[in-house]
Amino acid sequence: MHTLPSIRKIFEGVATRAEMFRMFNRHRGDPAVVENDAEHLFAGERFEIAEREHDYMLEILPPLWMRADMFAMREFMTDNVTSIFFALLVDGRKRFFHAYCNLSDKGSVERMRAAIIARESRPAKAMTRDERLEHIWSSTHDDYRGYAGKGWPASLQGRRTVLVYCGGLGTVLKPLCDLTDDEIAAKLPVQLRHLPALAA
Template sequence: MSTHPPFRKVFEGIATRSQMFALFNRHRDKPGVDPLSGVPYASEWFEISASEYHFMLGLLPPLFQRTGMFGMSEYKAGNVTSVFFAIRIRGRERWFHGFCDLSDKPSPDAMRAAIIAHETGAVDSMTREEKLEAIWSATHADFRGIAGETNPDAWPPEHHGKRTILVYTVGQGTTLKLLQDLTDEEIDSRMPAVHARSRRKGGNDAKPS
């Protein structure tokens, strides 16, 4: 049985070059993450522009290349490398980056299919995990954090290293809450704001981790 994580979109809008490189390293300082495994990155994807696609294609000789797809010869870590896609969706050419674990040989084609399935659906087709990633990416750094990073005593040890986000709760005011513990209502209330931000300047004002 495959143990690979599900494909998940981690940024709303079209990432600029600086955002793209930030997303390439978004797990770099995450506590408890083995930077040599590549596992935290495997199966993550986001949209880029044509210029970034062609910039990366010209950066290094590709590991492999075929119509609408190429892989980077420089691996992120372990068996995980960047794969770039040019995909026509509903008559419009679009470009994407994804991290694929090439120990699972069909993963680039599976990711391409997952991107098409996601982008031809509505917000309602997003999984809970994808929505949480979108909310995290669109939330300003001042309003999110890592449990136990600055005040270890504020969180039980089992929650240290998990992502937190500021939420407003009636009767309690603004408090920090684990991202993974957001209710469906809290997620849904944040999704319209996420998508509104992604439409402005192609998502340029979103802040990846």
């Protein structure tokens, strides 16, 4: 199984409504989801959305709770994990974010809020290697990504895989975490390929 950091940005840029709904289902097919043990997959994920998507989600159902700059969805994704929508002032500009927080952890929402502001307040646009991999996973069509199954070595089973072009070998499935810098660059949108690397 793949391990994930506690709070992680999974998409660079402002997600459209279609991209937002795709990311809600980005773990479909993961063995942990099948086994109903997916809390660790969702809790801590976050990405930016537009104001209209924020407001759209607020109007779908009455929120579980609402505070000055955030609200929680009434429907839970898994166990104690639900969607939190933020409207945050970042460097003097209001921006909107979606995140999954585990509400059984009393400080998770405030930690997420602080992490978003800290990460998005950095003056230069840059991405960590993990953020690049998460963006690739979030934006790759389901037909071109999946999970290593029984045909893979036992140590790799359950890991996320993506199709990549490997020169003379053609297009092959490769574990997401094993992509080279060149393979990562080739799979990123042009506008993200040359962003400077940021230490995790």
